Every structure is written in structure tokens, then in C-alpha cells.
Amino acid sequence: xxxxxxxxxxxxxxxxxxxxxxxxxxxxxxxxxxxPGDFITIIGGNGAGKSTMLNAIAGVWPxxxxxxxIDGNDITALSEHKRATxxxxxxxxxxxxxxxxxxxxxxMALALRxxxxxxxxxxxxxxxxxxxxxxxQTLGLGLEDRMASKVGLLSGGQRQAxxxxxxxxxxxxxxxxxxxxxALDPKTAAKVxxxxxxxxxxxxxxxxxxxxxxxxxIAHGNRLIMMHEGHVIYDVRGEEKKNLHxxxxxxxxxxxxxxxxxxxxxxxx
Amino acid sequence: MLSxxxxxxxxxxxxxxxxxxxxxxxxxIMALGVFITFRLLDFADLTVDGSLAFGxxxxxxxxRAGVSPVLATIVAFFAGALAGMITGLLTTxxxxxGILSSILTQISLYSINLNVMGKANQxxxxxxxxxxxxxxxxxxxxxxxxxxxxxxxxxxxxLVACLYWFFGTELGHSVRATGCNGNMARAQGINTDFIxxxxxxxxxxxxxxxxxxxxxFQGAADVxxxxxxxxxxxxxxxxxxxxxxxxxxxxxxxxxxxxxAVILGAIIYYMxxxxxxxxxxxxxxxxxxxxxVVAIFLAIPYLKGKAGKKKGGAK
Numbered sequence: 025x026x027x028x029x030x031x032x033x034x035x036x037x038x039x040x041x042x043x044x045x046x047x048x049x050x051x052x053x054x055x056x057x058x059x060p061g062d063f064i065t066i067i068g069g070n071g072a073g074k075s076t077m078l079n080a081i082a083g084v085w086p087x088x089x090x091x092x093x094i095d096g097n098d099i100t101a102l103s104e105h106k107r108a109t110x111x112x113x114x115x116x117x118x119x120x121x122x123x124x125x126x127x128x129x130x131x132m133a134l135a136l137r138x139x140x141x142x143x144x145x146x147x148x149x150x151x152x153x154x155x156x157x158x159x160x161q162t163l164g165l166g167l168e169d170r171m172a173s174k175v176g177l178l179s180g181g182q183r184q185a186x187x188x189x190x191x192x193x194x195x196x197x198x199x200x201x202x203x204x205x206x207a208l209d210p211k212t213a214a215k216v217x218x219x220x221x222x223x224x225x226x227x228x229x230x231x232x233x234x235x236x237x238x239x240x241x242i243a244h245g246n247r248l249i250m251m252h253e254g255h256v257i258y259d260v261r262g263e264e265k266k267n268l269h270x271x272x273x274x275x276x277x278x279x280x281x282x283x284x285x286x287x288x289x290x291x292x293x
Numbered sequence: 294m295l296s297x298x299x300x301x302x303x304x305x306x307x308x309x310x311x312x313x314x315x316x317x318x319x320x321x322i323m324a325l326g327v328f329i330t331f332r333l334l335d336f337a338d339l340t341v342d343g344s345l346a347f348g349x350x351x352x353x354x355x356x357r358a359g360v361s362p363v364l365a366t367i368v369a370f371f372a373g374a375l376a377g378m379i380t381g382l383l384t385t386x387x388x389x390x391g392i393l394s395s396i397l398t399q400i401s402l403y404s405i406n407l408n409v410m411g412k413a414n415q416x417x418x419x420x421x422x423x424x425x426x427x428x429x430x431x432x433x434x435x436x437x438x439x440x441x442x443x444x445x446x447x448x449x450x451x452l453v454a455c456l457y458w459f460f461g462t463e464l465g466h467s468v469r470a471t472g473c474n475g476n477m478a479r480a481q482g483i484n485t486d487f488i489x490x491x492x493x494x495x496x497x498x499x500x501x502x503x504x505x506x507x508x509x510f511q512g513a514a515d516v517x518x519x520x521x522x523x524x525x526x527x528x529x530x531x532x533x534x535x536x537x538x539x540x541x542x543x544x545x546x547x548x549x550x551x552x553x554a555v556i557l558g559a560i561i562y563y564m565x566x567x568x569x570x571x572x573x574x575x576x577x578x579x580x581x582x583x584x585x586v587v588a589i590f591l592a593i594p595y596l597k598g599k600a601g602k603k604k605g606g607a608k
Contacts, residue, residue, distance in 0.1 A: 123469065
């Protein structure tokens with residue numbers, strides 16, 4: 025252990041609707057460690073706890089037990105907006121990551137000031153605009169010429185691409201991608217995934233990507249985990265991961281969980 | 294019928310217009326406050342009914358106690374802001390739904406205003422005090438009328454400039470992001486609870502300030518003067534948007550034009566109000582009339598959207 029872990033999740037427990045008939049153990053003694061530079065893909069059935077894990081890290085609600093440590097900082101007790109300093113987040117719904125009634129440049133400026141105190145200085149400066157133009161050019165979507173357009177006028181794919189830029193701009197300790205291509209058509213999804221890879225590589229980010237697409241889970245990142253009933257049931261990295269096939273994953277799931285895997289949106293294609 | 298028309302005097306209508314324009318300008322400040330919460334923060338804040346009367350009550354009592362009217366009017370901003378802060382803390386700190394929080398503050402302000410004034414109504418006469426604004430300035434000599442309107446216009450433009458500046462700053466952007474998409478705002482590290490409280494304070498500060506001016510304008514603070522104020526504020530916002538929204542959007546400094554449109558909305562509201570009264574509609578029906586107007590204009594975008602979908606306009 026010569027260097028700091030990027031993320032440590034230690035015995036995290038989260039129960040929703042405790043004490044009611046809808047009680048659901050969403051995270052069950054969850055443990056996970058990420059090294060700096062890890063790009064981990066996360067698969068699992070519906071209700072396995074994938075998105076719940078990302079929300080626990082992001083602090084959408086407090087966890088019941090356990091600790092979450094990012095880059096050596098225990099963030100378990102921090103509120104959602106304070107944790108944002110460490111995190112970049114992209115959501116499943118393209119509407120969630122951006123403010124529709126604000127301009128592209130205003131959205132990006134909000135992201136550029138993540139982790140800083142919001143002051144009475146001007147919201148978007150000339151310098152900011154130059155930076156945004158550069159960043160938008162790397163997307164190759166022509167958005168650099170539409171910086172004063174309302175984000176609400178853009179397509180879902182364009183919004184996800186901008187959200188990715190926004191999430192990465194302040195060099196987060198951890199990038200959380202929560203099924204961020206699931207709401208897009210296949211072609212756009214592929215493009216957004218390509219942009220994700222590009223941004224993660226260029227900025228040497230540590231990233232976690234939840235996906236329902238096993239092929240994507242195998243093709244991207246250096247490590248893959250499978251979740252079931254609120255904890256990790258399979259963890260594979262490096263060469264072993266690269267050589268995986270979708271059918272291996274299915275077999276693995278059935279072997280470990282003893283359940284059929286075909287109960288949800290999991291894509292076999 | 295004929296006697297009805299012959300009883301209407303155009304001259305009396307035109308004599309009344311300067312007064313209604315002045316009233317509209319004062320209420321325009323309040324409409325800006327409503328615009329900030331309703332449109333920018335996406336928060337239906339009913340505190341304003343209470344904070345308007347609170348601003349008036351505090352100012353009138355201070356003036357009666359010998360405080361300079363200018364200072365007393367400024368104090369009303371902070372009184373209103375305090376009311377906004379209570380609503381904000383009720384909803385962010387105690388988890389009470391926003392609209393209910395604002396109703397709780399509004400209701401408690403009714404008692405507080407009675408306590409501040411000692412009774413339901415307290416006059417403040419322009420004969421005895423050098424008031425900041427008064428209907429007398431408008432109906433008085435041509436000089437005092439011109440000074441009043443020029444003063445009001447300059448003040449409103451300065452106010453618009455201040456708000457334009459504020460909502461262009463990092464903090465102002467945070468307000469807009471919080472109102473538009475709270476999840477996104479928090480993901481970008483914005484403390485949305487703090488922003489809500491701050492915005493409610495600014496908005497109700499403006500409303501309290503408006504109350505202070507309006508109390509002086511009509512020569513009294515009354516515990517009921519804020520009743521239905523939210524509806525007038527909304528009416529002003531909506532009239533402004535419907536009449537001038539498209540125009541404002543295309544302008545440079547679109548946001549400043551939108552704010553001006555809201556003030557114009559308030560002025561037009563009071564001119565129409567005057568017109569309807571002139572047509573001998575009973576004044577007790579005016580609140581019903583206002584509510585219907587607001588309901589119709591709030592419904593239009595929704596109904597338009599529905600009609601669009603039916604035509605297959607949805608993507």
C-alpha cells in the first residue's frame with residue numbers, strides 16, 4: 025500500500041423504508057476499494073444496488089452504517105453539496121445533469137466553480153468562455169458556436185456530452201457515471217461512451233460506470249464488478265476482464281447468485 | 294343602458310390614471326420579488342401577503358415614532374427579508390413543504406402586524422411627515438407629479454440594474470440553477486438550502502420595501518393590505534410575460550428587459566383595474582376578477598402544450 029486509495033467503501037449499509045412492508049435492504053455490508061486511475065464498470069440486475077451505491081457515494085441521503093472515504097478524506101458525514109468538491113456526476117436522465125433554462129456557458133461556469141465559494145464576481149468571464157470553447161471543440165459536436173444557447177434546446181446526447189465535460193472540468197477525485205447512456209439511442213450512446221473514454225483517459229480520472237449493457241461493461245474500463253442484493257459478488261480486472269464474454273458473465277451470475285439473470289433489461293446483444 | 298354610458302366620464306378616467314400608474318410602479322417592486330421566487334427559484338411563496346403588510350406596519354410605526362421616512366422605508370426591506378428567512382428556514386431546516394411554510398409565516402405575520410401596530414390600521418399623514426411617496430405628490434402640482442414619476446422611474450431602473458447584476462454573478466447563477474434543477478445544483482456543489490433561504494430573503498425584502506412605499510402612498514398601514522398580494526404579483530408577472538416576453542427575449546440584456554416587463558405588467562394591471570372600476574364593476578369583485586385573470590393566463594401555456602401534443606407536435 026504505497027499510495028492512497030481513491031475510494032474506500034467500508035461495510036456500508038442502507039435500508040429504505042425501514043420497519044414498513046416496503047423495507048428494502050439496498051446496500052448490504054458493501055465493501056469496495058478503488059485505486060487511483062481505476063475505471064470500473066458495474067453491472068447487476070435491477071435492485072442490485074448499483075445506482076444506490078453511486079448515490080451513497082454522492083451523498084443523496086446518509087447511509088445507515090459504514091464509512092465512505094475518498095482520497096483519504098472520510099466523507100460519510102458530509103452533505104451532498106460538500107461532497108461535490110470530490111465528485112463529477114453524470115446521470116441516466118440527460119435532463120438531470122444540466123440546468124435547461126440556463127445557457128451552455130452558464131452551465132459550464134457553474135461546474136467550473138464546483139468546490140469554490142459562490143461570490144458576487146461575474147458568473148461567466150471572458151477567460152471562462154475561452155476555456156469552454158476549447159473544451160467544447162474536443163467534443164466535435166459544434167457546440168462551441170452555440171455557447172449562449174439554452175441547454176434545454178439541445179438533444180439528450182448533446183446534454184450528456186456537456187454534462188461529461190462539466191463533471192470532468194474540475195479534475196474530480198472520482199467520476200460517477202450512472203447509466204448515463206441508457207436513455208440515448210444506440211448511435212448516440214456509442215458516441216457518448218467514446219467521449220467518456222476520451223475524457224477519462226485525458227484527465228487520468230478514477231471512474232465508476234453503471235451500465236445495463238454487458239458488452240459495454242466488458243469493453244470499457246480496467247475492472248468490472250457485478251452486484252447482487254446490495255453487495256459485490258464478482259470482481260474482475262486486467263487481462264482476465266478483457267477476455268470476458270457476455271456468456272461468461274451470465275454463467276458467473278447464475279453460479280454465484282443461483283438465480284436467473286434474464287429478469288430485467290440486461291442486454292445480451 | 295344609456296344612462297350607464299352617459300354616467301361614464303372619460304375625463305375622470307384620465308384623472309385617475311396617474312394615480313394607478315404610480316400604484317403600479319410601487320407594486321412593480323413587489324412583482325419583481327414574486328418573479329424572483331416564482332420564476333427563478335420555482336417556489337410559490339405566499340409569505341408575501343404577510344411581508345407586504347409587515348413592511349408597511351414597521352415603516353408607518355417607525356415614521357410615527359419620529360424616524361426619518363427614508364430610513365424607515367429601508368428598514369422595511371430588512372423586515373421583509375426576516376419574514377422570508379423564516380419561511381426559508383421552515384422549509385429547508387424543518388422539512389415543511391415550501392408552500393405550507395410560506396402560509397405559516399404569512400398567518401403568523403397577521404398577528405405580528407397587529408402587535409406592531411397595536412390595532413388593525415395606523416394612519417401616517419403626508420401633512421405631518423415628509424413621506425417618501427404619497428398619492429398627494431401625484432395629484433398635487435405638476436412639479437411634484439413630475440418629480441414623483443422621474444424619481445420612481447430612476448429608482449426602478451436602478452433596482453432593475455442591481456437585480457440584473459446580481460443574477461449575473463456566481464451567486465445569482467446558483468439561484469437560477471437551484472430553481473431550475475436542484476439535483477444539478479447540488480452535484481455542482483451548490484448549497485441549495487442556503488440559496489433558497491437567501492432568495493426568499495431578497496424576494497420578501499423587496500416585498501416589504503414595496504409595502505413600506507405603498508403604506509406611505511395611501512397614507513396608512515393596514516393589517517389586511519397584503520391580502521391577495523401574491524395574486525396581484527403573479528398577475529403582474531404573467532401580464533408582463535405575455536405582453537412583452539417575446540420582445541424581451543430577443544433583446545440584448547434580455548434578463549433586464551424581462552424585469553422591466555414585470556414592472557410594466559404591474560402598471561398595466563393597475564390601469565386595467567382602474568378601467569374596470571370606472572366601468573362600475575363593484576370593487577368587492579375585484580379580487581375575484583384578478584384571480585380569474587391569473588388562472589386563465591397560468592393555464593394558457595399548459596393548454597397550449599396539450600393542444601400541441603394532440604396535433605402530434607411532440608417529438
